[in-house]
Amino acid sequence: MTSRGVLYHVVCAAPAASDAETFVGLAQAAGWRVCVIATPMGLRFIDAPRLAELTGERVRSEFRMPEEPDELPTADAVVVAPATFNTMNKWAAGFADSFAVGLLCELMGFGVPIVAAPLLKDALARHPAFANNVETLRGAGVRVLFDPAAPPDARMPTWHQILTELGSILDG
Numbered sequence: 076m077t078s079r080g081v082l083y084h085v086v087c088a089a090p091a092a093s094d095a096e097t098f099v100g101l102a103q104a105a106g107w108r109v110c111v112i113a114t115p116m117g118l119r120f121i122d123a124p125r126l127a128e129l130t131g132e133r134v135r136s137e138f139r140m141p142e143e144p145d146e147l148p149t150a151d152a153v154v155v156a157p158a159t160f161n162t163m164n165k166w167a168a169g170f171a172d173s174f175a176v177g178l179l180c181e182l183m184g185f186g187v188p189i190v191a192a193p194l195l196k197d198a199l200a201r202h203p204a205f206a207n208n209v210e211t212l213r214g215a216g217v218r219v220l221f222d223p224a225a226p227p228d229a230r231m232p233t234w235h236q237i238l239t240e241l242g243s244i245l246d247g
Contacts, residue, residue, distance in 0.1 A: 077106055078106050078107075078108065079105060079106040079107045079151070079152075079245075080107065080108065080151030080152065081107070081108045081109075081110060081148045081149060081150050081151050081152075082102050082107040082108065082109050082110070082150070082151065082152050082153070082154065082241075083109075083110050083111075083112055083147075083150045083152075083153045083154070083178070083182075084098060084099065084102065084109055084110070084111050084112070084153075084154050084156070085112045085113075085114075085153060085154070085155040085156075085158075085162075085175050085178070085179060086111060086112070086113045086114070086117045086120070086121055086156070086157070087113075087114045087116070087117045087155070087157055087158055087159040087161075087162045087175070088114060088116035088117045088119060088120055088159055088161075089120070089157035089158075089159050089194040089195070090120070090157075090194070091156065091157040091194050091231055092113075092117055092120035092121050092157055093120050093121065094234070095111065095121050095126060096122070096125060096126060096129060097234050098154070098156065098234040098237070098238070099111065099126060099129050099130060100129070101234055101235060101238050102154075102238060103129075103130075105238060105242070107152075108130075108148070109129075109130045109132075110130060110132045110135070110147055110148065110150075111123075111126045111127075111130060111132070111134045111135075112134070112135045112136065112174065112175050112178060113134055113135070113136045113175065114136065114159075114162060114173055114175045114176070115136055115137075115173055117136070117175070118134070118136050121134070132146070132147075133146070135147065135174060136173075136174055136175065137174050138174045138177070150182060150187050151187070151188075152187065152188045152189070152190075152241055152244075152245060153179070153182055153187055153188070153189040153190070154189075154190050154191075154192070154237055154238075154241060155179065155189065155190070155191040155192065156190075156191070156192035156194075156231065156234075156237050157192060157193070157194035157231055158191045158192060158193040158194065159193070159194070159195060160193070160195040160196075160199040160200075160202070160205060162175070162176060162179075163191065163193055163205065163208055163209065163212070163219075164204055164205060164208050166179045166180060166183075166208075166212065167207075167208035167209075167211040167212050168208070183212075183215055183216070183217060186216065188218075188241070188244050188245060189216075189217045189218065190217075190218045190220065190237060190240050190241045190244065191212065191217055191218070191219045191220065191221075192219075192220045192221070192231050192232055192237050193209070193219065193220075193221045193230070193231065194230060194231040195230075196227070197227045200221075200223055200227075200230070201223075206223070209221055218240060218241075218244055220232050220236075220237065220240060
């Protein structure tokens with residue numbers, strides 16, 4: 076199988092994060108070398124040791140100190156799923172107060188292809204800041220997979236659909 080490159084999977088604090096292992100497996104089967112990055116709260120939803128075992132890379136959630144080596148290989152693409160209300164809003168506004176959001180801000184500036192799949196409560200999806208920030212991210216080239224008309228239990232696409240969307244961006 077041909078390698079697709081390095082894929083960062085940014086995981087936020089939402090229920091779908093507990094199934095991140097499924098996405099990692101699908102991405103690896105598609106030829107990706109996967110590195111998992113979690114928001115601080117996202118760590119509570121995942122099995123970080125298991126994901127590190129599967130990927131061969133430790134799960135990152137904190138900034139490194141200047142004297143520490145940079146362990147992350149350069150990203151060829153990014154998937155943010157599940158993306159929370161908090162992460163989407165901070166990312167769009169440029170508030171890099173966590174490693175995950177800071178990394179997203181930086182990668183967006185480098186033009187790395189990014190797919191974001193928000194998963195949030197219906198009331199939060201109706202907040203005007205969220206809609207504006209989704210449009211801000213889309214305007215900056217992020218492929219945001221969000222349909223506010225979708226039922227809350229089906230608002231986030233499946234892992235397979237997210238990976239397919241990433242493939243369609245990269246394959247033109």
